[in-house]
Amino acid sequence: MSFFDRNRKQLESLGIDPARLPAGQYHTDRFPVLHVGDVANLTPQTFSLRLFGEIDNPITMSFDDITALPNVDVTTDIHCVTKWSKFDTQWRGVRLRDVVQLAQPHASVQHIIQHAVYGYTTNLPLADYLGNNALLTWQFDGEPLEAIHGGPMRVLIPHLYFWKSAKWLEGLEFSAVDKPGFWERNGYHNYGDPFKEQRYTND
Numbered sequence: 001m002s003f004f005d006r007n008r009k010q011l012e013s014l015g016i017d018p019a020r021l022p023a024g025q026y027h028t029d030r031f032p033v034l035h036v037g038d039v040a041n042l043t044p045q046t047f048s049l050r051l052f053g054e055i056d057n058p059i060t061m062s063f064d065d066i067t068a069l070p071n072v073d074v075t076t077d078i079h080c081v082t083k084w085s086k087f088d089t090q091w092r093g094v095r096l097r098d099v100v101q102l103a104q105p106h107a108s109v110q111h112i113i114q115h116a117v118y119g120y121t122t123n124l125p126l127a128d129y130l131g132n133n134a135l136l137t138w139q140f141d142g143e144p145l146e147a148i149h150g151g152p153m154r155v156l157i158p159h160l161y162f163w164k165s166a167k168w169l170e171g172l173e174f175s176a177v178d179k180p181g182f183w184e185r186n187g188y189h190n191y192g193d194p195f196k197e198q199r200y201t202n203d
């Protein structure tokens, strides 16, 4: 039996529904760290988020501006394209849809591009930012989000592979046209639904 089959069997024996594990993934209790380049050196004081593009309210938000929005706690599974999934991760944040509403997007907007430090970008349709679990988050497991995981503030869009959740977010760009991001230009799928195994461009 392969590692992946054993891992799936183990879930069943723990009483966890193996259907929560997308094809080609294994579950882990660890929290691996993955990014290109260095860990950003940001604090709540130096963090800022610029809302720009096709919007009526182009503003730059401070850490405190963001955390003052209605806070929500989300417990969710996450899935990395490098094949690990982690169940029941706990986050506190604000809903991205509240930030979208603040930005007042023009009717033309169909995509939002996340911009993070060192030029990391990732793109998604507007609709993917509007769900209950799509967050800007600063707290994981009851603790301030560690720098290695994108602290002080990162995106969490857990229904897609985790590369779609930028760490060390600096800007949200609202756009009528799609703008493939860092990994999307380098062979990864433009959307990245783990339950459809959309790993690479033509999956």
Ligand SMILES: Nc1nc2c(c(=O)[nH]1)N[C@H]1C(S)=C(S)[C@@H](COP(=O)(O)O)O[C@H]1N2
Binding pocket: 031, 032, 033, 034, 035, 036, 037, 080, 081, 116, 117, 120, 148, 149, 150, 162, 163, 164, 165, 166, 167, 168, 169
């Ligand atoms: N700014 C930035 N965000 C990023 C990345 C990155 O390289 N830079 N990597 C992505 C990838 S590929 C994954 S799997 C997750 C990993 O998050 P973690 O290190 O907290 O597990 O962050 C995503 N966000």
Ligand SMILES: [Mo]
Binding pocket: 034, 080, 081, 082, 162, 163
């Ligand atoms: Mo990843």
